[in-house]
Amino acid sequence: MTLQQSVPARAVVGVTSNRLLVDGVHRDWLRRKYVQALQRHAGVACVILPTVDAEDAREEVAPAIMGRLDGLVLTGDESNIDPAVLIAPASLTGPDRQDVEAAILDRPRDRLSAVAIESAIALGMPILGICRGLQELNVYFGGTLRPSLAEWSHESGAMHAEKPDRPRDRQYDAAHSVRISSDGALFPIAGTVEAQVNSLHNQGIEALASALRREAWAPDGLVEAASVVGAPTLQIGVQWHPEWHVSTDPLSKQLFKAFGEACVRYCRTKK
Numbered sequence: 583m584t585l586q587q588s589v590p591a592r593a594v595v596g597v598t599s600n601r602l603l604v605d606g607v608h609r610d611w612l613r614r615k616y617v618q619a620l621q622r623h624a625g626v627a628c629v630i631l632p633t634v635d636a637e638d639a640r641e642e643v644a645p646a647i648m649g650r651l652d653g654l655v656l657t658g659d660e661s662n663i664d665p666a667v668l669i670a671p672a673s674l675t676g677p678d679r680q681d682v683e684a685a686i687l688d689r690p691r692d693r694l695s696a697v698a699i700e701s702a703i704a705l706g707m708p709i710l711g712i713c714r715g716l717q718e719l720n721v722y723f724g725g726t727l728r729p730s731l732a733e734w735s736h737e738s739g740a741m742h743a744e745k746p747d748r749p750r751d752r753q754y755d756a757a758h759s760v761r762i763s764s765d766g767a768l769f770p771i772a773g774t775v776e777a778q779v780n781s782l783h784n785q786g787i788e789a790l791a792s793a794l795r796r797e798a799w800a801p802d803g804l805v806e807a808a809s810v811v812g813a814p815t816l817q818i819g820v821q822w823h824p825e826w827h828v829s830t831d832p833l834s835k836q837l838f839k840a841f842g843e844a845c846v847r848y849c850r851t852k853k
């Protein structure tokens with residue numbers, strides 16, 4: 583039996599990586615939680631999308647890769663977005679420019695997300711943004727971020743922040759409720775207008791881009807989920823982390839399942 587006969591076709595999604603600089607050596611990396619959740623609960627196969635250096639940002643690599651994929655996942659990461667790079671990924675090309683600072687700045691990731699989002703939107707491909715991924719969608723479409731939720735309000739800072747005193751796994755336990763819009767794209771997936779979500783971020787959406795629609799919000803009003811207005815498929819970002827406790831949390835499970843189904847539908851339209 584040939585491989586083609588025996589293995590049913592699976593949707594293949596691109597998953598953003600991050601840049602890590604150790605001992606002067608650049609590496610692309612991501613947490614396996616994202617890949618595991620996608621494989622096991624969305625039923626898709628994953629390829630890791632490499633980060634992009636300034637001198638490579640003008641190359642037309644993204645359309646070549648994205649054209650072969652069935653979905654895009656914008657993962658979370660501690661680093662904060664540089665909006666200038668995300669809006670114009672080829673604009674900063676100075677060789678002396680500091681591009682990467684652990685957990686603070688990751689311009690190679692900003693460039694990757696910028697070119698990947700551009701291609702995915704042009705292709706009408708499913709998108710799932712998680713934490714930084716939601717923020718990237720907002721900045722890409724011209725929205726703005728609050729630079730520090732802790733400075734915005736003490737209560738908001740505490741509600742949304744990582745809890746560094748807890749073991750890593752427990753940091754992804756539910757932290758606050760969200761209200762889900764009853765007439766949006768998330769409601770049919772969630773099947774409820776209220777849910778509990780985890781929270782590990784210090785930035786958040788300030789002005790929501792006009793190309794995005796608010797899908798869920800926290801008790802302090804912070805946008806917790808948004809989708810692309812008029813999208814031909816599921817193009818959504820969430821501020822929480824559905825990947826971490828997906829095997830036990832119904833909302834997380836349903837979100838990955840819906841994303842996987844959207845990827846399969848998109849895959850079939852390409853044939």
Ligand SMILES: N[C@@H](CCC(=O)NCCCC(=O)O)C(=O)O
Pocket residue numbers: 613657658659660661662663712713714715782783784785786823
């Ligand atoms: N720096 C931004 C983005 C926060 C974010 O994506 N955190 C996730 C890190 C952990 C993980 O990916 O599991 C902010 O602070 O808002």
